[in-house]
Amino acid sequence: QVMKLRKLAQQVANCRQCLERSTVLINQAEHILKENDHARFLQTARNVAERVAMATASSQVLIPDINFNDAFENFALDFSREKKLLEGLDYLTAPNPPSVREELCTASHDTITVHWISEDEFSVSSYELQYTIFTGQANFIS
Template identity: 85%
Template sequence: MHETKLMEECDELVEIIRQRKQVIAVKIKESKVMKLRKLAQQIANCRQCLERSSALITQAEHSLKESDHARFLQTAKNVAERVAMATASSQVLIPDINLNGAFDNFALDFSREKKLLEGLDYLTAPNPPAIRDELCTASHDTVTVHWASEDEFSVGSYELQYTIYTGQANFVSLYNSVDSWMIVPNIKQNHYTVHGLQSGTRYVFFVKAINQAGSRNSDPARLKTNSKSLLLLGSDKRPLRFKVAFTRN
């Protein structure tokens, strides 16, 4: 089954690369056609300018051979006007395309993808996360659970499970036997605050690290919410404090 899955996944990668190759090749071809079309138009314009310049040079050479003073001046004037017109239209000889830098803004850099492909490996279930008791905090109705994971980059999400601690010493039996576990799925960070808990009550928490290959649970952690304090004023107007404990029926 794993061999078949490996072949299927690799074939999908090859197919994606083949499709991307075709898409990029079409873009390069379209750019090439556009640049060649502009270059052909520029060459045609340059050829026309050269032909006009050649005719102008021929006329100038004939004018230099003219012996009649008045006719020479008239011909020279015509040549000067044509030279001025040619100079005014000489911008056509400035290239519209920088042929040396035609593809300066185009690069084929697949170094990142190569590194990803070189790092291909099979996926295993993540190592069990560890609940960090020293970072966990509580109020009278909330508990914030913090945990750490050795291979957090392979973890897709975390799942937090908790229930009221009944004093059962065997946590494995507790995990398998208690039906009233509360579950918080799809946690992306390494901490979570549970609200709506009973005050002064001890809870058992598990954290599950999950990816496509499977999941593993942390060791259990027992965390207790704070007891509520009731503030009353005595006859001397000084506050009296009483702790109110809540018990399960």
């Protein structure tokens, strides 16, 4: 009888840890969904989305490791609410890179002009352009 109670207590502790990990992920996701800065949102949302996907795939969050035997067959834990909350999170994808219109681009000794179009549904206010100057001996990246 004492061994059965110890096993049950260990299973309850394991379930509590799984629930705490699930709650942390849900709280992080809810916090990110309130983010107004699009760049910061995209940076952090991807990380949380990967953590949720890994946790769900490995079942380390949603389904605790419980070995019921005939003595505990009437006990069951319901994680359907937590699973529904995690599955219901909606993540935005990062915007696509722009398409450079090479026929409109120009270059002179000290100036370049780059034209691009973006057919993405997200409004992107700016892009960062990096270029390399090949000198033969050393390359300068700006």
